[in-house]
Amino acid sequence: xxxxxxxxxxxxxxxxxxxxxxxxxxxxxxxxxxxxxxxxxxxxxxxxxxxxxxxxxxxxxxxxxxxxxxxxxxxxxxxxxxxxxxxxxxxxxxxxxxxxxxxxxxxxxxxxxxx
Amino acid sequence: xxxxxxxxxxxxxxxxxxxxxxxxxxxxxxxxxxxxxxxxxxxxxxxxxxxxxxxxxxxxxxxxxxxxxxxxxxxxxxxxxxxxxxxxxxxxxxxxxxxxxxxxxxxxxxxxxxx
Amino acid sequence: xxxxxxxxxxxxxxxxxxxxxxxxxxxxxxxxxxxxxxxxxxxxxxxxxxxxxxxxxxxxxxxxxxxxxxxxxxxxxxxxxxxxxxxxxxxxxxxxxxxxxxxxxxxxxxxxxxx
Amino acid sequence: xxxxxxxxxxxxxxxxxxxxxxxxxxxxxxxxxxxxxxxxxxxxxxxxxxxxxxxxxxxxxxxxxxxxxxxxxxxxxxxxxxxxxxxxxxxxxxxxxxxxxxxxxxxxxxxxxxx
DNA sequence: GTGGTCTAGACCACC
DNA sequence: GTGGTCTAGACCACA
Numbered sequence: 001x002x003x004x005x006x007x008x009x010x011x012x013x014x015x016x017x018x019x020x021x022x023x024x025x026x027x028x029x030x031x032x033x034x035x036x037x038x039x040x041x042x043x044x045x046x047x048x049x050x051x052x053x054x055x056x057x058x059x060x061x062x063x064x065x066x067x068x069x070x071x072x073x074x075x076x077x078x079x080x081x082x083x084x085x086x087x088x089x090x091x092x093x094x095x096x097x098x099x100x101x102x103x104x105x106x107x108x109x110x111x112x113x114x115x
Numbered sequence: 116x117x118x119x120x121x122x123x124x125x126x127x128x129x130x131x132x133x134x135x136x137x138x139x140x141x142x143x144x145x146x147x148x149x150x151x152x153x154x155x156x157x158x159x160x161x162x163x164x165x166x167x168x169x170x171x172x173x174x175x176x177x178x179x180x181x182x183x184x185x186x187x188x189x190x191x192x193x194x195x196x197x198x199x200x201x202x203x204x205x206x207x208x209x210x211x212x213x214x215x216x217x218x219x220x221x222x223x224x225x226x227x228x229x230x
Numbered sequence: 231x232x233x234x235x236x237x238x239x240x241x242x243x244x245x246x247x248x249x250x251x252x253x254x255x256x257x258x259x260x261x262x263x264x265x266x267x268x269x270x271x272x273x274x275x276x277x278x279x280x281x282x283x284x285x286x287x288x289x290x291x292x293x294x295x296x297x298x299x300x301x302x303x304x305x306x307x308x309x310x311x312x313x314x315x316x317x318x319x320x321x322x323x324x325x326x327x328x329x330x331x332x333x334x335x336x337x338x339x340x341x342x343x344x345x
Numbered sequence: 346x347x348x349x350x351x352x353x354x355x356x357x358x359x360x361x362x363x364x365x366x367x368x369x370x371x372x373x374x375x376x377x378x379x380x381x382x383x384x385x386x387x388x389x390x391x392x393x394x395x396x397x398x399x400x401x402x403x404x405x406x407x408x409x410x411x412x413x414x415x416x417x418x419x420x421x422x423x424x425x426x427x428x429x430x431x432x433x434x435x436x437x438x439x440x441x442x443x444x445x446x447x448x449x450x451x452x453x454x455x456x457x458x459x460x
Numbered sequence: 461g462t463g464g465t466c467t468a469g470a471c472c473a474c475c
Numbered sequence: 476g477t478g479g480t481c482t483a484g485a486c487c488a489c490a
Binding site for chain 6: 382396399400410
Binding site for chain 4: 250254312316319328333334338341
C-alpha cells in the first residue's frame with residue numbers, strides 16, 4: 001500500500017494519499033474516512049502514525065472529526081486540497097523544475113517528448 | 116545563503132551549490148575552491164558540515180584535494196556533474212513533476228506559459 | 231446546534247444549553263423538558279449522549295424524572311443553576327480571564343469598551 | 346513546573362508556557378530554547394510530548410529550528426504571539442466571558458471588584 | 461466502537 | 476550533542 005522506500009515520512013505519505021483520493025474524486029465530501037485503527041491495519045503502520053496523518057489534514061480543514069464517531073471529508077475539501085496543492089506546485093515545484101531544466105540544458109519540448 | 120528550515124540536509128545544499136556553480140560555468144575546471152573554513156564562515160555553518168559536502172564531491176570525482184593546498188575543481192567536473200544531475204533529473208524529477216502536473220489538471224502548455 | 235469540533239463534550243454542551251434555557255427563563259420550573267429522543271433528533275446526536283446530559287442534570291437536582299411521563303424542570307432549578315454556575319464562574323472563569331487580560335495588556339476599561 | 350491537574354493536554358501547557366515566556370519578555374527573539382530533551386527532563390515528561398509542543402510552535406512560526414543545533418525564538422515571535430493570543434482573546438474569550446457574566450447577573454463593576 | 465494523550469524506548473540523520 | 480520518526484502498548488473520555 002505505502003511505498004516506504006520513499007524518503008518522506010510515512011505520516012506524510014498517508015496524508016498525501018488521502019489528498020490524492022480526494023483530488024481523484026474517489027473520496028467525496030461528507031464521506032466517512034476509514035478510522036485511525038483501520039488505516040493503521042490497512043497500511044501496516046502504528047495507529048499513532050496514522051493518527052498523525054489525520055491531524056495534519058484536520059489542521060488544514062480537509063477532514064473534520066466528529067467526536068467518538070470518526071473522521072469525515074470536509075465540505076469543500078476538494079477545493080481546499082486543489083488550491084493548496086496548486087499553490088505549492090506553482091510557487092515551489094514549477095520554479096525549481098524550470099530552473100533545473102534550464103541549468104541542465106533541456107527545453108520544454110525535450111521534457112514533453114521524454115515524459 | 117543556507118536555508119536551515121529546508122528539509123534538505125545542509126551538507127547537500129552546499130554540495131548542490133557547488134555543483135551549480137560548475138554547471139553555470141562560474142567555477143571552471145582547475146579553479147581553486149574556497150577552503151572548508153571559508154565556506155563554513157560564508158554560509159554560517161559548522162566546519163564539519165562544510166567538510167562533509169566536500170567529501171561527497173571528492174568521492175564523486177568532482178573536486179580533488181591537494182593536501183595542504185586546498186580543493187580544486189576536477190578536470191572533467193563539468194561533464195561529470197552534468198551527466199549525474201541529468202540522470203537524476205530524468206529518472207526522478209521529471210516523472211514526479213509530470214505526475215503532479217496531471218493530477219492538478221495542468222498541461223505542458225500551461226506550465227510553459229506560467230514559467 | 232451542536233458544535234462537534236468544540237472540545238467540550240457534547241453531553242455537556244447539551245446540559246449547558248438546558249441550564250441556559252433555565253437561566254434565561256425560557257424554560258420555567260415545572261415545565262416539561264423535551265424527551266431524550268426529541269433532544270437527540272433535534273441536535274442530531276446519539277440518544278445515549280442526550281441521555282447522559284439528562285442524567286447529569288438529574289443528579290444535580292435540576293430536572294426530575296417522572297417515570298413513563300418525562301423530565302421536568304425541578305422546583306428550585308433556577309436558584310440551583312444560578313448558584314452553581316456563579317460559583318464556577320467566580321472561582322474558575324474570572325481568574326483565568328483576568329490573568330489573560332493582564333498578560334495581553336488589556337484593562338477592564340478596554341474590555342468594557344470592546345464588549 | 347507543569348500543572349497536570351489542568352485538563353488541557355500537557356503538550357499544550359508546554360507550548361502555552363513558552364508563549365508566556367515570550368510575552369513576558371523572559372525569552373527574547375533569537376534566544377536558544379532548551380532542547381527537547383532538556384524540556385522533557387525539566388518538566389518530567391516524555392521527550393515525545395515536549396517535541397509535540399515544539400512542533401506546534403514551529404508551525405505557528407514562533408520558533409524556528411536549526412537542524413542538529415536546536416530551536417530558537419523566531420524573529421518577530423513576540424508580535425506573532427501577542428497578536429495571535431489577542432485575536433483569540435477578543436474573538437473567543439471576551440464574548441464568551443461577557444455572555445456568561447450577563448447571564449449570571451454580574452456587571453463589569455462586580456468583576457472588577459472581585460478580581 | 462471512536463479519537464486523543466502519554467510513556468518508554470528504539471533508531472535515524474544531521475551538526 | 477541536536478531534532479525527527481516510528482513502534483508498542485497503555486489509558487482515557489466520548490458516542
